[in-house]
Amino acid sequence: MSDTQNLTLVQAVRDGLKGEMERDDDVIVMGEDVGKNGGVFRATQGLWAEFGDDRVIDTPLAESGIVGSAIGMAAYGMKPVPEIQFLGFIYPAFDQIVSHAARLRTRSRGRYTCPMVVRAPYGGGIRAPEHHSESKEAFFSHEPGLKVVVPSTPYDTKGLLASAIRDPDPVIFLEPKLIYRAFREEVPNETYTVPLGKAATRREGTDVSVFTWGAMTRPTLEAADELSEEGIDVEVIDLRTLSPLDDEAIIESFKKTGRAAVVHEAPLTGGLGGEIAATIQEEALLYQEAPVKRITGFDTPFPLYALENYYLPQVARIKEGIKEAYEF
Amino acid sequence: MSTLQRDPSDQVQILDDEGNVLEGATVPDLDDETLVSMYQNMTLARRFDQRAVSLQRQGRMGTYPPLSGQEGAQIGSVMALEDEDWMFPSYREHGAALIRGLPLKQTLLYWMGHEDGNKPPEDVNIFTASVPIATQVLHATGAAWASKLKGENKAFICYFGDGATSEGDFHEGLNFAGVFDTPNIFFCNNNQWAISVPRERQTAAKTIAQKAVAYGFEGVQVDGMDPLAVYKVTKDAVDKAKDPQGELRPTLIEAVQYRFGAHTTADDPTVYRDDDEVEHWKKKDPIPRLEKYLRGEGLLDDEKVEAIEQEIEDDVAEAIAEAEAVPRPSPDEIFSHVFEEMPARVRAQWEDFEQLREMYGDEKLLEE
Numbered sequence: 236m237s238d239t240q241n242l243t244l245v246q247a248v249r250d251g252l253k254g255e256m257e258r259d260d261d262v263i264v265m266g267e268d269v270g271k272n273g274g275v276f277r278a279t280q281g282l283w284a285e286f287g288d289d290r291v292i293d294t295p296l297a298e299s300g301i302v303g304s305a306i307g308m309a310a311y312g313m314k315p316v317p318e319i320q321f322l323g324f325i326y327p328a329f330d331q332i333v334s335h336a337a338r339l340r341t342r343s344r345g346r347y348t349c350p351m352v353v354r355a356p357y358g359g360g361i362r363a364p365e366h367h368s369e370s371k372e373a374f375f376s377h378e379p380g381l382k383v384v385v386p387s388t389p390y391d392t393k394g395l396l397a398s399a400i401r402d403p404d405p406v407i408f409l410e411p412k413l414i415y416r417a418f419r420e421e422v423p424n425e426t427y428t429v430p431l432g433k434a435a436t437r438r439e440g441t442d443v444s445v446f447t448w449g450a451m452t453r454p455t456l457e458a459a460d461e462l463s464e465e466g467i468d469v470e471v472i473d474l475r476t477l478s479p480l481d482d483e484a485i486i487e488s489f490k491k492t493g494r495a496a497v498v499h500e501a502p503l504t505g506g507l508g509g510e511i512a513a514t515i516q517e518e519a520l521l522y523q524e525a526p527v528k529r530i531t532g533f534d535t536p537f538p539l540y541a542l543e544n545y546y547l548p549q550v551a552r553i554k555e556g557i558k559e560a561y562e563f
Numbered sequence: 564m565s566t567l568q569r570d571p572s573d574q575v576q577i578l579d580d581e582g583n584v585l586e587g588a589t590v591p592d593l594d595d596e597t598l599v600s601m602y603q604n605m606t607l608a609r610r611f612d613q614r615a616v617s618l619q620r621q622g623r624m625g626t627y628p629p630l631s632g633q634e635g636a637q638i639g640s641v642m643a644l645e646d647e648d649w650m651f652p653s654y655r656e657h658g659a660a661l662i663r664g665l666p667l668k669q670t671l672l673y674w675m676g677h678e679d680g681n682k683p684p685e686d687v688n689i690f691t692a693s694v695p696i697a698t699q700v701l702h703a704t705g706a707a708w709a710s711k712l713k714g715e716n717k718a719f720i721c722y723f724g725d726g727a728t729s730e731g732d733f734h735e736g737l738n739f740a741g742v743f744d745t746p747n748i749f750f751c752n753n754n755q756w757a758i759s760v761p762r763e764r765q766t767a768a769k770t771i772a773q774k775a776v777a778y779g780f781e782g783v784q785v786d787g788m789d790p791l792a793v794y795k796v797t798k799d800a801v802d803k804a805k806d807p808q809g810e811l812r813p814t815l816i817e818a819v820q821y822r823f824g825a826h827t828t829a830d831d832p833t834v835y836r837d838d839d840e841v842e843h844w845k846k847k848d849p850i851p852r853l854e855k856y857l858r859g860e861g862l863l864d865d866e867k868v869e870a871i872e873q874e875i876e877d878d879v880a881e882a883i884a885e886a887e888a889v890p891r892p893s894p895d896e897i898f899s900h901v902f903e904e905m906p907a908r909v910r911a912q913w914e915d916f917e918q919l920r921e922m923y924g925d926e927k928l929l930e931e
Contacts, residue, residue, distance in 0.1 A: 263712075289712055295742055300701060300735030307705020310690070313712070315705075327731065334695050335702065341900045343691045344682035348903070379901050379909075403903040432906070479906035 242422045245415035247389035248278045251396035252316065254426035256286055259314060262400055265292040266301055266318030275320055276356055276415055302328035302353060306335050309351040314400060322357035322409065323369035336405040337380030352399045352406045358450050358500055360413035360547055362540040369537055370501040375407045376478040382406040382431055383478040387452040389420040391475060394429030402431060411450035432476045434484035440470035443561050444488040446511050447498040448474045451548060455498045458553040467561050477507055485511060486518045493524035494560045500547050503531040525563030530556035565799045567781045567814060571772035574784045574819065577791040580847050582855025591795045595862050601642060601790055602853050605634040607875040608658030609850060611667055614879050619828040627674045628655045632823035635849025636752055638662060639793030643801050644720060649688045651703035651721040663689040667882035677892055697727035700736030700749065707745040718804040720748040726757025728774065729765045740813040741778035746804035747813040748797065754822040759835035775815035787818030788849040
């Protein structure tokens, strides 16, 4: 039997959950439709049959209830992995996440901790209804005490999810649903970890550094390939963890190229692109050859699907943005 | 018969307002020493509260939420728990927290602005005080649920006010508890006012206790200023929580009571309520009621009451002296405990700040 499987990203989520549940009896999965139904995206398929009612728990439909009770479970020594069906539905749980999950360690001076992983599919591009396509990673990255992770490949998904579950602090694990099934990758059957807080260089280059994550990684790489034909050598850094940010990777790449763009599908204002640009200003101003270009969603609500591909940064927009940084 | 199996509007009472045992009522089976300690604990909570308000007025403490009037509910309920049980407080349960093992000094430190005050001793089963309203209801549900999944047999009491019953988290917590049959006691300190908004503006329901019906388990209303009645219903709820057979384990207790003082020291209750109302409720004061009963039983006399008062006076004075002797915490405390491992950015901010401290000294940096 092969040591690897060729998995999609959502299959890697499932494989990662299964591996951690086998490793540690305290790991439980909870949320709406995660049990018998296997999750609306099938991210928990088969887990209920394998682990039973006490470890794969279909809860009432109540986001604050799911996350708030998971906080109590985590504080009491379990490792809950609550699922919020779509990130756009997380707002009822926002109070529990920022007021309690993020602060429990601080408030109790370490007596109580909250080792849980809130999973949510996020981002647009799958022709979903209103409130299903939001990309609000900045809300959580702004909150001290939370880690925010966004994988972009099946291999990373399994390894980052394992790290998140083993992490002693609360993690918001955002799964880019546009690429849940977009491609496959060989993923080891064994459990393994990919460290939190470390970016990955997806493409090396010398002219412009482009920082991105999640579903935007692929169009960014495509744009970089096309630009290389025009003689622009683009470096693509997939940040993978948005909090804490891998400042070292950002600065190191920027010092090499002196030019940068950030690609994210979240709105421009208050998005992480601004944080990355400010970090570059503070840490590497004298290397800077051009303003940092932000290629992002618009400062508008995410549109219904007839217009969603205008909203999402596409290869053409990404290319033009990178060129702007290059040609300044 | 359990006190829990009754109509939610049929309020459980054992002592009348004068401290006499009501006809047909049964005093809980507590030994003499426990009964006297119940009185002593309530008196201690009252005296602590008076001194805490006074410390705030003197500028020796920050904003503080007084508890006077609620001693019967706090002490009566928490004394029904065993050591292995858990308590999830709101921000007003200083008396109950004390009985669970959180020293008065800690409570003072918290309201004096020291984070350390919110860290219960390692062997004490009390959760951190929750300031947002009703959020702790879900934590209590989750912890009770985890305990049940681990095969333990413990009860989890969660305190909140009447205002909290309007919040979504109250409903979600009780709903989860009913669905998953968790060993919870949801204890509503209905003190009539959510800051300035009366109980009638929180719900059109006749009682808060009856809300339990919607979640499939029992709800009971108790005279929250009758410590013996509170003890009795809480004990029954604890026993039920630990008995997986029979009816659903959670219970909602509505303890009807009154807060004599302000919501917090930043609040002025004369703006929204009449003196007559306060006087009406003061007649139900839980402390003289229990005192009268205990005197009648021959368990208290002038001499004993005086001795108790002297003892609590000394205990409170000692706690205040200890809390005030604690030096201002180091700014390290701001940065530690955010994560188990300090991220590079947080470390850099801390190091920068330490440099500033060295350059300017704390006196300059703390200037207002």
